[in-house]
Structures are given as structure tokens and as C-alpha cells.
Amino acid sequence: MTYLETAQMMARTAGSLIKQRMDSGFATEEKSSSFDVVTEVDKASEELIRKGILLQHPDHRFLGEEESFVSGKPLQEVLLEAQNEPFLWVVDPIDGTSNFVQGIPGFTVSIALACRGELTVGVVYDPVLDEMFWAEKGQGAYLNGKPIQVASADQLGRSVIATGFPSNMQARGAVYNGLGRLLEQCRTIRSLGSAARHLAYVGAGRLHGFWENGLNAWDVAAGALIVQEAGGTVTDTRGEAYSLLTRDITASNGRIHEAFVSCLE
Template sequence: MVESKVEPFVVGSKSFTAVAINTAAKAGQWIKSKLGDINRVDTKYSSQDLVTEVDKGSEKLIRNLIMTHFPDHSILGEEGVEPGPEASAKALQAMSDEEYLWIVDPIDGTTNFVHGFPFYSVSIALAHKGEIIVGVVYDPSRDELFVAEKGKGAYMHGNKTKVSLDSKLSESLVATGFPADRDGALPINLKGTLALAPKVRNLRSGGSAALHMAYVAAGRLSGFWEIGLSAWDVAAGSLLIQESGGKVSDTAGNPYRLAVRNVLATNGQIHDELQQELAGAGATGL
């Protein structure tokens, strides 16, 4: 794996970015080694919200690696939080004042992983006083590692990532997701899907928000939106996109912050048009 060319943030003699890259890569390779070897699948918030012993093992591995280097830092990980949107918001709120907060999704795309569908990722971000300064998304299936540092650009295997140049929805490949919250977020997202499908070049739904956002950063998608996400789905991807020249906001167009759950992420050029379509369809969730 080729690491990024950016100069890393350093505390003492330790690089935040190097630890994030190393941790994501190790977790990703371990996850990949477990593919097809899942003994138990449990549900969390709904019958579509899956968790495996691999999710839990990956989060434990990530926590151990981070705490070895930065024992004074805090970690917010998906598997350490009770299921459901209220619990996610509460967990983030409880840690929002931490100086250094690592925000971790040990497998983003667990349903894909369970089914052997190769579109899942490890997402690791580091926030300093609420602002994301490092973001890493690793796709073990393709061995693609996306990394960004605040103010220093975003890279994939040493190549700078740039958002697409599409200037209107009709030229754009756009992604969304189908939330596990079947009663709340899903119907709203379906409204947006119905409104946007005729307006865009085409729609995709890969099943990993973090990877969708990495694809927006790399110019493979021009936009992505989803209702009802959590900080660990979005934190790393938001920095990847911003450092690649794109824009991330909530679905009403307000600036992105860690508490945003209804996410709109684009190359910047189609942002307003996409936001207006969602608003017109009553599909912002806000």
C-alpha cells in the first residue's frame, strides 16, 4: 500500500495520520480475512441493521491500536453505542467537548460484508475540539486507501483526489442509501430517490456511506445524500470531500458539523441544485 504524500499532523513524535492509516489498513485486512467465515449475525436497531462478531473484533483492534499510541484520546465507535438515532446523537453529545476524539466505523457496509458483496470500508476520523483534522477510509476489497488532512489535501495511494467537474444534475452520477430506520429515515430517503432518479444521469446505492463519500472526493460520483446517518458514517468522508474541492452540508444546505445526520455531499457545482430538488420533494428530513 502506498501512503499519502501529505505532511502528517504530529503530536510529540507521533503522527496522527500515520496511526490512522496503519490502523485502518490493519483492520481492513483482518476484516477481509474473515469474509465468508461469519458464525453469527445479530440485528441491532431493525432487522436490516446488522452486526457481526467481525464488526466488534474490528472495533476492538482499532481501539487497541489507537490507545497504544494516544492513551489520553477519546474514541467514539459505532459498536460501543446503543442502536438507534437517539443513542447515536446522545453518544456524540457526551463526547463533543473532548480535545481529541477518534470517530470510528469498524465496518461501514456490514450488510454487504455479510452477503459477500465487496463494497464495505473502515472509516476513521480524528476531531480536534470538534473539527475534523484527519480522515481515512479504507476499502479492503480493492485495497484503496483514501486519506485527508485538514488544509493539506486528500490522496488515494499518493495521488491527489479531485471532485468531478459535472456542473448539472443531468450530467451527474449520484448515490444514496436505504437507511435501516424503516419507519423514520427510509421513507424520506425514498421520496428523494423518486424525485431525483429522473433528474440525474443515474443513481447508485452501494451500501457504504463512507465509501460513497470517498468516491465523491475521487470524482467517481458527483453527489451523495442520505437521511439518518451517524457521525462515524460521515466524519472521515466529509474531510476527504472538502480537501478534494467539494462541499458537505446538511440536506438544508447548512455547513457540516459532527452532529449532522441528514447529509448532502457533492463536487460543489451541483450542490445547490441537488439541495433544491430534495427540498422541493420534502425529502430533507429537516
């Protein structure tokens, strides 16, 4: 089984589990604050994905959101150590947990594979809409088997931009600042509740751009590759090159990127 096939299989399997649990009772708890929640379904989804990936590729390393949270080790330290790993799977078992808890569609499963720090596979799966976005390094980006590409708008004033509201209050303040400036420049702004979904939508041309501060590798790794392979641009909010260590992300169709970043600096 190829790495892409493994990612697709596990995203779909986890998505099926999550969808089945939508209407059933599940326990919810707070993580870092009341703004940051996790459910037993997040944990079950991550464990399912971890076991499935390591069954196919037992010598690979796995980094999941929930696993990293309970480890107590700083994420940046983990990522610095992992930059030279030949194979590192970066997984968000439910991106958009608040949507899931509230019964709002729009949560996704995000699975990426990095080889010595370079993204090589990215899969974002929306189980409610049954939409599977994926990309392989140098092979383009796809939605349910059909090629996708970024939108063609070349002016910020004609662009639909998305953002999210992070749990960290300092990062949330940075989003608010960008929001005020961008509302004066772009056509409109949306917030769909999942960074991975926002990035996949940029890749598919549904959105022209997305930014958010204070994110982690599992939120954006898969989506970042999808945007890049669909012809878009991914940097931090200062315009510097994206890496797994990037926490403040800006993604766009490329044509509006310079103007977009200038609003965020």
C-alpha cells in the same frame, strides 16, 4: 507516529482482519431491527482499532459504532458532550456490514479524528480493492498516495448521484422521497452499500454527489473531510453546514450542490 499514520495503520490492520474473515463462518445478529445487522467481525475490528489508537494516544477519547450501540446512551447526547474534546476518534469498523454479510465487495473501514468538533483527519479503507482514501485538514485529499479532486460536472443532469437505504424507516422514507425527485433530474443513481465509500468516491470524482438520511457520525465523518479537502461541499439536506451532529447528509462536487439540495428540500 502522527495522527494520520495511526489512522492509516489501524484501517489497514482492521481491513486485513476483515478480509481474512470474509470466507470463514461468523455470527450475525440484529441490532435495532432486522434491517440493521452486526457481526462478530464488526466487534473484533472495532476492538482492534480502539486498542491500537489508545496504545498510540492514551489520552484521546474513542467513539465507535458498536461501543456506542451497547452503551445505551443517546448518540446525540454523547456527541454534544464530546464536542469540546481535544481529540475524539470516530470509527466505523465495517461500514457496509450488509455487503460483508452477503459476500459483496464494497465495505470499508472508516476512521476520523475530530479536535474540539472540527475534523482534522479522515481515512476510508476498502480492503478488497486495497484502496486507501485519506485527508488531513488543509492538506488535500489522496487515494493511495496520489492527490484526488472532485469531478467537474456543473449540471445535475450530467451527474451520477449515490444514496443508501438506512435502517430507520422514517429516514428510509425521506430517501425514497428524494429518490423520486432526483431520478427526474440526474443522469443516474447508484447505491454501493457504504456511506463512507460513497463519500470517498465523491472526493475522487467517481461520483458527483451523495445523500442519505438518518446516518451517524461514524458513517460519514472521515468521508466528509475527504470530500471537503478534495474541493467538494458537504452540508445537511437543507444546505446547512455539516457537523458531527448532522444525520441527513448531502455531499457533492460543489458545482451542482445548490440544485442537488433543492431536490431534497
